[in-house]
Amino acid sequence: MNYLDEFKKFISSHYLSTGVRLTLGAVIPSLIFQHYGILGDMIAFPLGTLLIGGTDNPGPYHRRRNSLIIAIFTCFAVACITGYLRHIHFVIFLEIIVFGMFFSLVGVYGNRVNSIGLISLLVFVFNIDDHLSGDLVFRTAAIFAAGGIWYFVLFMILQKLLPYKLIQQLLGENFAELGKLLSIKAGYYFANPDYDELFNKMIHQQVILRENHENLREILFKTREIVTESTNKSRVLMLMFLDSIDLFERILNSQQNYTNLHRAFDHTKVLRLFGTYITWLSDEIKQIGLAIQSGFPSHSRHDLDEAFNKCQRAFETMREHKMTHDNMEDFIMLRQILNSLQDVTERIKKLHRATTYDADVSKGYKLNVEAESFIPKQEYHPRILLDNLSLKSSHFRHAVRVTIGLLIGYIISLFLEVGHGYWILLTIVVILKPAFSITKQRNVQRIGGTLVGVFSGFLLLYLINDGTALFIIMMLAMILAYSFLKINYFVASTTITLYVILSFNFLNPQQITAVLQDRVVDTVVGSMIAYVISSYVLPVWEHTQINQYIRDALNANRKYFDVVAAKFTGKQLDINELKMLRKDAIIAMANLSDNFQKMLSEPKRQQLNMEEYHQFVATSHMLTSYIASLSTYAQTLEYSEFSVEFEVMIRQIDRQIKAATDIIEGKSENSFEIARESLPQNMKLVELLAKRKKEIKEMGIEKADQSPARKMLSDLKTINGLFELISTITIDEIKILQKIKPAKT
Template identity: 80%
Template sequence: MNYLDEFKKFISSHHLSTGIRLSLGAVVPSLIFQHYGILGDLIAFPLGTLLIGSTDNPGPYHRRRNALIIAIITCFSVACITGLLRHIHFMVFAEIIIFGMFFSLAGVYGNRINSIGLISLLVFVFNIDDHLSGEMVLRTASIFALGGIWYFFLFMVLEKLLPYKLIQQLLGENFIELGKLLFIKARYYFAKPDYDDLFGRLVHEQVLLRENHENLREILFKTREFVTESTNTSRTLMLMFLDSIDLFERILNSQQNYENLHKAFDHSQVLRLFGTYITWLAAEIQQIGIAVQSGFPSRPKHDLDEAFNKCQSVFERMRAEQMTHDNIEDYMMLRQILNSLQDITERVKKLHLATTYDVSLSADYKPNVSVENFIPKQEYHPRILLDNLSLKSSHFRHAVRVTLALLIGYTASLFFDLGHGYWILLTIVTIMKPAFSITKQRNLYRIGGTMLGVVSGFLILYFIKDGTALFGLMMIAMILAYTFLKTNYFIASTSITLYVILSLNFLNPHHITDVLQDRALDTLIGSIIAYLVSSYVLPVWEHSQINQYISEALVANRQYFDIVAARFTGKVLDINELKIHRKNAIIALANLSDNFEKMLSEPKRQQHNMEEYHQFVATSHMLTSYIASLSTYAQTIGYEQFSFEFELMIRQIDRQFTAVLDVLDGKISGNLEIAREALPQNQKLLALLATRKKEIKELGVEKSAQSPARKMLSDLRTINGLFELISTITIDEIKILQKIRTTKV
């Protein structure tokens, strides 16, 4: 996108609205308190607003509401307990063990509860010395809770005034990320594509889309207005979301053998033309995303009909002039790309219209999905917590690491005069995550961001003396901090450091030099402790979990394949069940990709069989893509007269899936006969293809184009080719896993 579009995307995003909501929610009361000269006594109020507000993750209204209430009660209790016992050092150590373990283990109940646990630990850290409340513990805890209640009031009011705003923002971001995905796919059509780089970018983008889809599903399918009490707006938003899932599948199933494509057509301009048109489609999808976020109708940036017709006319001219009976299959591949582009074009045009919220577009729409099967499941039974009280649990190991790091950090603050010693614990709590790769990244961002924030704060205070200007810069830093807190931790860390320094300068300007030194030193100490504990205390390396993700991806892909393939044996296709298996396959694929990405950030000594795992992740992406392509045909055609031939192929592929899982589980070692068996040939298709080639050779391309067998042959050749590709991929996965097992042995 151009810079104007990037600016529009940022302005209308839910991240910025969150940053503004939190910042104004904290600053407006602070200005009122400052006016009456009581801000110093009520500083816990804006702190409560910021911390409680930070637990407000996207989701259904009732879950957000309940989470805020639980956060207020929990944080008030922690503040009271910590404040009353903070002068008894052995009790503080006990609190660190109890709170550190319990609130870190809360992550077993999902991100929302994990956020409450994190904020509760931060409240514990803020109250661990008397800088905040002095001797008025209960009074300060109550003021803190009132700050949280103030945010809760803002939340309730905004939800009533703008009930659809969050879903519009998330849905808009979904389309923007889809556009980015299509931009990446377009690069495959230009000269000399970097396949490894493009694959890495595709993997990352699909992980982001998976997270976005989970948030959207939870909101849409758990919110009554979208399911039972539908309005035109809610129906349109639901329609656009489901269309976006179908569009994602269409983009996913447009996977081609790009190396063969370039060998066949690099001498012409057709691939470059297709690539350019795909970038136009990507820009249109992102334009739709910006429109959905902002709530205004989108306007097409290009004439898609004219552009597509140009692509089609170039293809038809090339086919008429250059296609022979020898290269007919290359042109079939090109035809399928053109068909895919036509489908995406029609979907984009439909989505442009949907942004107008025209009643006629959604009047007759009814979701044909089983809602319960699409809602992310999260149980809150106590047994889940008890089941994780084991060193086999990655959550338990993380809780032990956090607790030990806090104990070390607190001990260091007792034995050394560090001024703001609680900042050490603050750094530890915010940096440490269950995955080493994320902890490492946040560690670097925290150190770099803090140092940059300290230097920036020093320069700003040195050169700028005007209070209004300093206040304006503090507000900007504050908004940026909470805007980028969950998307770019480096910017967030820099901004948090800057606004903390500027705010402390307003409260106590005579000690700002000490604050600058303490902030830098305490952050560095906390970062070192967090890194060492994460590296050497019960670490959970990603390679120890990858087999589980591989197994889940294989099972999900097999189930997806079986329901799609059954259509070609004459069985009726259940669209609802198809969508469920498609969702499961995409989620499993994204989880596997995310696991592999984290492996890349771990120490080299923990990166085992990286080349083979990279190959497996790549083949898994291709496998899901080919099954998705097959599902497109399963939903429109059947060709039951070929069911016997297809059934033989399906049985063979199912045996290959079984073999892959057996190798993964260690049930089979050595070479497998199944990996040598060729897929049964479709004799009827071969006869049809021979007839078509004969027609072209005898009648020429133009006259033979009228043959009724042409369309059938094109479809069947593609379907048969997809079965062959799926078989080839599963055999490749058998060989990859065999190689991994051999290396481990």
């Protein structure tokens, strides 16, 4: 790992921007209030800024604006209701049930609404006792809302001054993650690769990229100025995003049979040379990402033309001396890798030029996709909420868990003699998540982070007496807390605890020892409640949902395959439809991978059929990759004279994918017969291959290379090989699913 590049990436990321924005938004008014001696009375103002700002997730401007307005009004209402009724205990229990259920269940409307629900619950928790507002309920709620309005004004100003900054940060991060994906790919070319480890890294990286792509699609295609009233900068940003999607597909479709590759060429240096060059290309992509984030032009770190030429010369020399009619197919495979490297190289050179935002780069720009087809859809109809009022809904189960957790936490806080009992409820709210694996991870990180934060705070207060130094440390802790909140919860929990302790020290230094004790006790109690609730109260285990993800992946791959394969039967290829189905297949694959990764963190007793599911995730990944490889040829080549042979193969593969889908749906009558059927042989290709081998044997490589059949054979052999691989993979999937007894979903 290049730590300097990672540091640069973090410095120019939207995570740090968010941390700085929230910290300054809270600290600047706090300093003003402190100057006039009213900070104690106005403490709800910076709290409102921090909490309302917490709902500001990346997305289109109008959605961010609307969510902030809704959050301000919702939190104001919750603060008033809770504050006025908090002295009536049975009403608090009623509020816990109503607020706990409603604000957890609104997660059905997506992450943005879910964040508003979470913050509303936190506001409820903060106002359960009178530590914040005393008897001045309306005044405190109004001050809290004013803090939220202040953040809203700050957001509007920054959006006006830097309209493309968030897009640049997300796009730069996308390229950085894309570079990591390619560096993982390079690992397949070095000696003795660990295929399982590389595969796990690949699917993890694809999950990250899927989330980035979804955010970028929503922002780019929902921003009117980019889609219809585009400036040169917005056009270049859109082009770079579309190029990144194509580059992602190119990396995916470079899937090879690496076992055969190493068997054929491990004794040479060519694979290591290719691996080194791919590592260089990944560095270039990361460099492009850093340049986009920072706003400065990128410059190539390596002479890519010279490096590629070196790879090409090595291939041609080895081909000239070692290729025979027996190993010709291995060299065809190596040639395809070289062609792929050339394509990626040209794309990277183009992207380097794009970071200059030169007008020539976007000349002739035209958005050749239907934007609406690529925007993540999110409905807000009340029917969706009503449909989830069932124990079959994972969202409803989560809402029940949160509500029961809050009820237990509140009861314990009444009997536990600690001064900040609401911290127990706060811990429960932030730790409990719909997935057990995330709750478990957050539990460990929360407890560990709190202990480290308390120890660090105690040490700092013991060693440092200078108020200015402590204030600077507190600000740095705040920035780190809100910067790492979504990327490393342990760091976030540590720094949140640290800045909370330091802020209490400034406000009430006499009570700091009690605060340290309360923080540890309340966090441990809240974490224990959250763990027990997530384990035993209506848990939703991932194995009960994985069949649906398998079904989605099979259906998405089948549609993707059908539209790509149709080109080889003589039909026209709709590029817009191809890109949309490619997006759906990649999303389905990433969702399946993500689901499986969560299963790994669950209790052993809930990890059913893990070996088979792991095999299916691997085959699904390869299937999508092989279809993506096939789509590359479908967009550039046309061999209509082979359409009859290809049509027979396509029908067979389609039947195989359908048979796999039938198994997961409990209909497996003819799956055993289909799994035993072999793919029909392409006799025309067999004849062409035999002819080519004969030419090489009789004429030698140099003269045989001048044959017009050479290019056609290379393409057709690869295309036919992809059909065979797709068929083999789908048969493997049928056999894997036959071993798994489908659970009802």
